[in-house]
Amino acid sequence: MTLVYIAMALLGLLFIGVPVGFALAGLGAALIALKGLPMAMLSQNLYGSLDNFVLLSVPLFLLMSNILLKGGVGRDLFDAVQKWVGHWPGGLGVAALISCGLFSAISGSSVATAATVGTVAIPEMTRRGYGKGFTLGLLAAGGTLGILIPPSIPLIVYGVITEESIGKLFLAGVGPGLLLVLLFGIYTVIHARFSKTQQRIPKASASERRVATLRALPTVGLAMLILGGIYSGAFTPTEASAVGAAASFVLTMFFLRTLTWRTFYEAVRHSTSTTIVLFLIVVGAKIFGKAITIYQVPGMISDLVDLHLSSVDGFMVIVTIILLILGLFLESLSMLLIMVPVLFPTVMALGVDPIWFGIFFVILIEVALITPPVGLNLFVIQAISSTSLGVISRGVFPFILLMMLSVLLVYFFPQIVMWLPFAW
Amino acid sequence: MNMRANNEHKGPPIPGLVWVDRASELLGRIGDVLIVLITVLLTYEVVARYVFSAPTKWTQDVSTLMQVWFTFLGMALVLRKREMIRITAILAIAPAWVRYLFEAIALIVILVFSVVAASKGYDMMQDSLRLGRRQPTMMAFPNWVGELPIVIGFALLALQSLVELIRLPFGPAPQFSVSGEQETPAAESDKSSQVSAS
Amino acid sequence: ERTVRLSLQLPLKHQIGQNIVFFKDEVERLSNGELKLELYDSAQLYKGSEIPQAVGSGAIDMGLVLIDEYAGTIPAVGLFSVAFMFPDYDVLAKAASPDSPIRQKIDELIRQTGTRVMWWQDYGPIQLVSKTHLDMPEQVKGQKVRVLGKPSGDFVDALGGIPVKISGSEQFIAYQRGTVDIGMTGTTAIESRKLYEVMDFVTITNHAQTEFLVVINDKLFDSLSDQEKKWMSEAALAAENKIRAETKKENLDSEKFIAEKTDMKVINLTPEQVKAWQKAAEPAIDEYIKSAGPVGQELVEEVRKLY
Ligand code: NA
Numbered sequence: 001m002t003l004v005y006i007a008m009a010l011l012g013l014l015f016i017g018v019p020v021g022f023a024l025a026g027l028g029a030a031l032i033a034l035k036g037l038p039m040a041m042l043s044q045n046l047y048g049s050l051d052n053f054v055l056l057s058v059p060l061f062l063l064m065s066n067i068l069l070k071g072g073v074g075r076d077l078f079d080a081v082q083k084w085v086g087h088w089p090g091g092l093g094v095a096a097l098i099s100c101g102l103f104s105a106i107s108g109s110s111v112a113t114a115a116t117v118g119t120v121a122i123p124e125m126t127r128r129g130y131g132k133g134f135t136l137g138l139l140a141a142g143g144t145l146g147i148l149i150p151p152s153i154p155l156i157v158y159g160v161i162t163e164e165s166i167g168k169l170f171l172a173g174v175g176p177g178l179l180l181v182l183l184f185g186i187y188t189v190i191h192a193r194f195s196k197t198q199q200r201i202p203k204a205s206a207s208e209r210r211v212a213t214l215r216a217l218p219t220v221g222l223a224m225l226i227l228g229g230i231y232s233g234a235f236t237p238t239e240a241s242a243v244g245a246a247a248s249f250v251l252t253m254f255f256l257r258t259l260t261w262r263t264f265y266e267a268v269r270h271s272t273s274t275t276i277v278l279f280l281i282v283v284g285a286k287i288f289g290k291a292i293t294i295y296q297v298p299g300m301i302s303d304l305v306d307l308h309l310s311s312v313d314g315f316m317v318i319v320t321i322i323l324l325i326l327g328l329f330l331e332s333l334s335m336l337l338i339m340v341p342v343l344f345p346t347v348m349a350l351g352v353d354p355i356w357f358g359i360f361f362v363i364l365i366e367v368a369l370i371t372p373p374v375g376l377n378l379f380v381i382q383a384i385s386s387t388s389l390g391v392i393s394r395g396v397f398p399f400i401l402l403m404m405l406s407v408l409l410v411y412f413f414p415q416i417v418m419w420l421p422f423a424w
Numbered sequence: 425m426n427m428r429a430n431n432e433h434k435g436p437p438i439p440g441l442v443w444v445d446r447a448s449e450l451l452g453r454i455g456d457v458l459i460v461l462i463t464v465l466l467t468y469e470v471v472a473r474y475v476f477s478a479p480t481k482w483t484q485d486v487s488t489l490m491q492v493w494f495t496f497l498g499m500a501l502v503l504r505k506r507e508m509i510r511i512t513a514i515l516a517i518a519p520a521w522v523r524y525l526f527e528a529i530a531l532i533v534i535l536v537f538s539v540v541a542a543s544k545g546y547d548m549m550q551d552s553l554r555l556g557r558r559q560p561t562m563m564a565f566p567n568w569v570g571e572l573p574i575v576i577g578f579a580l581l582a583l584q585s586l587v588e589l590i591r592l593p594f595g596p597a598p599q600f601s602v603s604g605e606q607e608t609p610a611a612e613s614d615k616s617s618q619v620s621a622s
Numbered sequence: 623e624r625t626v627r628l629s630l631q632l633p634l635k636h637q638i639g640q641n642i643v644f645f646k647d648e649v650e651r652l653s654n655g656e657l658k659l660e661l662y663d664s665a666q667l668y669k670g671s672e673i674p675q676a677v678g679s680g681a682i683d684m685g686l687v688l689i690d691e692y693a694g695t696i697p698a699v700g701l702f703s704v705a706f707m708f709p710d711y712d713v714l715a716k717a718a719s720p721d722s723p724i725r726q727k728i729d730e731l732i733r734q735t736g737t738r739v740m741w742w743q744d745y746g747p748i749q750l751v752s753k754t755h756l757d758m759p760e761q762v763k764g765q766k767v768r769v770l771g772k773p774s775g776d777f778v779d780a781l782g783g784i785p786v787k788i789s790g791s792e793q794f795i796a797y798q799r800g801t802v803d804i805g806m807t808g809t810t811a812i813e814s815r816k817l818y819e820v821m822d823f824v825t826i827t828n829h830a831q832t833e834f835l836v837v838i839n840d841k842l843f844d845s846l847s848d849q850e851k852k853w854m855s856e857a858a859l860a861a862e863n864k865i866r867a868e869t870k871k872e873n874l875d876s877e878k879f880i881a882e883k884t885d886m887k888v889i890n891l892t893p894e895q896v897k898a899w900q901k902a903a904e905p906a907i908d909e910y911i912k913s914a915g916p917v918g919q920e921l922v923e924e925v926r927k928l929y
């Protein structure tokens with residue numbers, strides 16, 4: 001019963017529009033007070049949830065993405081990739097997809113990836129006769145790679161709350177990230193075979209390729225610096241985020257000369273406010289998590305699971321369904337922050353690998369980002385393209401199916417996730 | 425979901441209210457400076473380690489402390505600008521009086537929580553000062569340095585939510601949309617150039 | 623009837639967690655269920671670093687904490703982490719035993735922060751792990767070394783190494799990628815965290831000691847009846863003796879496992895080499911006395927009486 005009351009109170013607060021962070025924190029505080037426990041629990045958790053060096057990579061990766069976005073590196077990247085694969089059937093789509101994958105390797109955010117590549121790829125693709133629904137769906141879905149291919153803000157947050165290695169989580173995201181690029185790519189090429197309007201673009205000459213590639217090289221270099229830096233052990237993920245932000249600033253301000261002091265300040269301001277908004281949810285989720293622990297809620301949930309499903313299969317099916325439904329309405333990171341503390345004890349008890357579970361969870365977050373009515377990537381693509389949510393949602397549907405296919409593949413072939421972190 | 429009420433309420437013209445706005449604005453801007461400083465510090469740390477072979481012992485502690493500061497100091501400005509993440513699926517289609525009511529409830533939740541957090545934070549800081557608590561890190565900073573922004577930040581957030589609550593009945597009914605942008609084309613270009621954490 | 627809540631950052635099936643479960647069973651057995659314990663494991667409620675403040679303020683009744691977490695506030699309690707403070711394990715065991723004046727002094731210092739120490743959990747000595755053969759302190763010079771906190775940082779400083787603080791969970795990957803050249807960890811962790819897969823040598827320096835404390839809110843303890851205090855203290859003493867015996871065995875078992883079942887080489891230091899390490903680590907002892915003040919001086923003298 002307690003479980004039902006708490007869930008109803010939380011959903012009530014959320015749906016009347018109390019900001020997510022304060023709905024969690026307020027309800028958590030109320031639960032602690034109701035149990036007659038000292039409110040000192042509150043103040044300590046406020047401090048404790050942010051006193052964390054690993055979490056610091058969140059604002060810094062955001063800053064880096066914002067600087068690159070303002071510096072317009074999306075165009076150079078897309079141009080270069082297009083010169084190599086643009087003449088294939090569905091070549092522009094494949095180019096957009098690969099650009100998303102490459103940008104994902106420097107951005108920790110799906111929204112940034114969708115916005116950066118979408119801004120340049122959508123007009124180009126529609127001009128060449130690519131269907132609106134398909135184009136927008138591809139960019140919305142391709143953008144979600146941003147949180148699977150490292151660096152990734154949700155993986156950082158998952159690592160912080162479960163105390164798993166961020167380095168391992170990042171490596172684990174590479175395999176499934178490439179798998180999704182491959183699945184989306186195959187679909188794009190097949191789709192092109194049946195399209196009557198798509199125009200093939202002529203194959204670029206060697207010199208065209210060289211010029212475009214040279215311009216995109218600094219951005220690719222940036223990705224290598226960050227990932228190479230983390231995996232060679234040269235620096236920690238947090239240091240990598242700082243070095244990345246500083247390097248993007250130098251790159252766009254002094255070399256590409258596409259950043260101005262004004263747009264730089266805008267990038268900083270957006271990064272600060274987005275971080276605060278996010279950290280308030282982190283803090284709220286922490287307080288709420290502590291409160292429900294005192295009420296033994298995680299125990300009740302694992303008891304339910306034990307009673308009704310004794311197998312990992314059953315548990316994963318239920319978790320997938322719950323996350324798909326929550327993902328329709330909940331903002332993606334809120335979903336992670338609310339659900340991981342609740343599910344994690346059972347995950348450990350069932351012997352599911354925590355690194356694998358993190359990747360599984362993030363793929364479902366990606367799905368949440370593109371399922372209507374609430375999907376941040378849908379909104380971003382909507383803002384860029386001025387198209388109705390309905391058109392985008394229909395276009396994105398095949399990609400949701402492909403993502404579900406990848407969930408199945410990752411479930412039946414866990415090596416896709418595990419080979420890199422443990423083989424390296 | 426990243427939806428905002430599209431306007432900051434203006435009236436009534438009570439002079440004290442503006443000062444709260446200004447304080448929020450100022451502390452929020454300090455946060456911007458801190459983020460840039462953190463970037464510089466940590467980049468310097470990497471350079472110091474590899475180029476000069478002389479890593480510092482303090483950048484990690486100092487930058488983590490700055491993170492605590494900019495987050496709590498910037499909360500009030502985020503509220504003022506209505507940037508917090510909230511679910512607006514129901515708000516978007518609700519009649520005006522419901523939107524007034526729900527907005528008021530949201531502000532009251534923030535107000536009450538902030539008052540409790542500020543006062544409990546103050547107790548914690550007093551305790552740390554009395555016992556001379558220090559962090560068990562290389563720098564061994566006094567604990568109160570990290571606890572002070574909780575007191576300041578939530579006190580300011582309490583004031584700001586009170587101010588917004590006073591303004592609420594004087595302004596037009598708050599407007600929400602499912603995506604936040606649909607009805608306000610001016611916001612589109614801004615939105616597409618903004619990065620969210622997801 | 624009374625319920626006492628206890629927070630620990632380790633899982634219940636961990637050796638340290640098992641010891642706390644033993645305490646719970648013992649208290650409930652002695653009191654015939656009148657005194658109950660509720661355990662919150664795996665840092666569900668608090669991280670270890672949060673325990674001093676959480677228990678001190680009464681946010682939680684009892685908690686598990688590494689002794690070093692108090693060292694920021696009261697530098698003197700960092701004694702057991704000061705490298706080569708103890709010449710051998712016997713001296714160390716004497717200093718940490720319940721009737722030792724050193725231990726009692728430290729308990730008294732911790733009590734001033736509003737938390738009373740119920741019992742000490744001895745978790746064994748700390749060793750160095752590395753990719754190259756390491757037996758003399760000079761070899762640390764210019765190397766990046768994982769440290770656990772201030773005292774071990776001072777030790778590495780004294781040797782001319784570069785201290786890098788790395789958490790337990792990032793340890794494996796930091797060694798694998800070479801983020802640090804030399805590691806520092808408990809003997810049993812080499813086995814449990816599979817560090818032997820990424821490091822080639824372990825040098826048995828026994829240079830410091832991991833001590834966990836189980837603490838209780840002082841006001842709460844004072845409010846207990848004499849009968850209840852007796853149950854708690856009796857159970858605590860039983861738990862302490864139990865884990866001390868177990869730890870000795872576990873550490874020897876791990877050492878044996880590493881030597882026989884892994885490719886990792888175990889380096890035992892000769893008495894001359896130990897002397898060289900002790901001498902090299904002296905500045906860290908001075909640093910300890912400097913930050914801990916007269917109490918620190920007093921404690922160091924007490925230790926030297928045990929030599
Ligand atoms: Na990424």
Ligand code: NA
Pocket residue numbers: 327328329330367368369370371372373374375376
């Ligand atoms: Na969704």
